[in-house]
Amino acid sequence: xxxxxxxxxxxxxxxxxxxxxxxxxxxxxxxxxxxxxxxxxxxxxxxxxxxxxxxxxxxxxxxxxxxxxxxxxxxxxxxxxxxxxxxxxxxxxxxxxxxxxxxxxxxxxxxxxxxxxxxxxxxxxxxxxxxxxxxxxxxxxxxxxxxxxxxxxxxxxxxxxxxxxxxxxxxxxxxxxxxxxxxxxxxxxxxx
Ligand SMILES: C[S@@+](CC[C@H](N)C(=O)[O-])C[C@H]1O[C@@H](n2cnc3c(N)ncnc32)[C@H](O)[C@@H]1O
Numbered sequence: 001x002x003x004x005x006x007x008x009x010x011x012x013x014x015x016x017x018x019x020x021x022x023x024x025x026x027x028x029x030x031x032x033x034x035x036x037x038x039x040x041x042x043x044x045x046x047x048x049x050x051x052x053x054x055x056x057x058x059x060x061x062x063x064x065x066x067x068x069x070x071x072x073x074x075x076x077x078x079x080x081x082x083x084x085x086x087x088x089x090x091x092x093x094x095x096x097x098x099x100x101x102x103x104x105x106x107x108x109x110x111x112x113x114x115x116x117x118x119x120x121x122x123x124x125x126x127x128x129x130x131x132x133x134x135x136x137x138x139x140x141x142x143x144x145x146x147x148x149x150x151x152x153x154x155x156x157x158x159x160x161x162x163x164x165x166x167x168x169x170x171x172x173x174x175x176x177x178x179x180x181x182x183x184x185x186x187x188x189x190x191x192x
Contacts, residue, residue: 003051010050010076017073017118023050024116024147027180029057031187032114032145034175040065042111045102045137047071047095047130052084054114059085067107071095096129098137110137115146120157127157128164135168135192144169144190149183165190 003023024032032054038044038061049055049070062068070090072078078092091101095117102110113134119127134144146165152158166172169190177184 003053006051006080010074014074020050020118022182024053024185025178025181026053026057028147028178028185028187029054031175031178032147033057033061034187036061036112036114036143036145038063038066038111043067043069043102043107043109045069045071045098045110045113047098047113047115048073048117049081049090050074050077050116052081054116055081055085055088058114059088062088067105069101069105069107069110071098071101096126096133098130098133102137109140110142112143112145113138115144117146119146120148120152120155120161122157124157124160127161131161131164131168131190135190138169138190138192140192142192146188146190147178147185148188149185150177151183153186162188 044058046054049072055070068088070081071093072090073094075092078090081090093101138144148158148161165188169192171191173189175187177186
């Protein structure tokens with residue numbers, strides 16, 4: 001089955017958790033990764049890889065000695081990802097547990113966390129837990145990238161996400177809207 005049909009099938013089954021009607025575009029994937037360079041010894045973490053739209057764009061950055069860990073809560077997506085990207089490591093779990101997941105793998109300070117999670121539409125307690133755990137995991141340097149659909153910008157979830165990121169990270173940035181995505185989205189950046 002193609003990635004698009006598989007993704008839509010999972011959206012129909014778990015609309016609240018998948019929270020997007022289609023996988024992200026390559027244009028959004030490029031915007032999410034803009035300026036991220038990885039060197040041997042670095043690690044990159046992906047939250048909510050789904051059917052791998054961002055994973056495919058991350059792959060060329062994974063030079064020898066760079067570690068990748070994808071954290072995905074939907075078991076069907078995890079099975080699919082392991083088939084599509086057999087060289088990469090996918091953990092079936094929640095991004096809220098990122099610190100434990102990294103500690104279990106001996107990863108101390110990832111260089112970047114790329115998130116495909118629907119953070120703006122998640123329950124607030126989970127949003128807070130994920131933003132704070134990510135900031136701690138990136139302490140001392142590292143980038144957090146999170147996309148958020150343009151239509152969420154004025155709503156409480158979108159405003160809350162920006163306020164949380166502003167408070168949790170030393171620097172916070174918002175990209176121009178990425179129009180070639182369904183729906184259009186901003187990339188929020190947090191740096192420690
Ligand atoms: C909007 S989809 C994005 C998929 C893909 N990254 C993309 O951009 O096309 C959100 C993904 O986050 C996953 N997800 C939701 N809550 C999660 C959590 N707490 N931890 C890890 N993954 C989660 C969903 O299962 C789904 O695959």
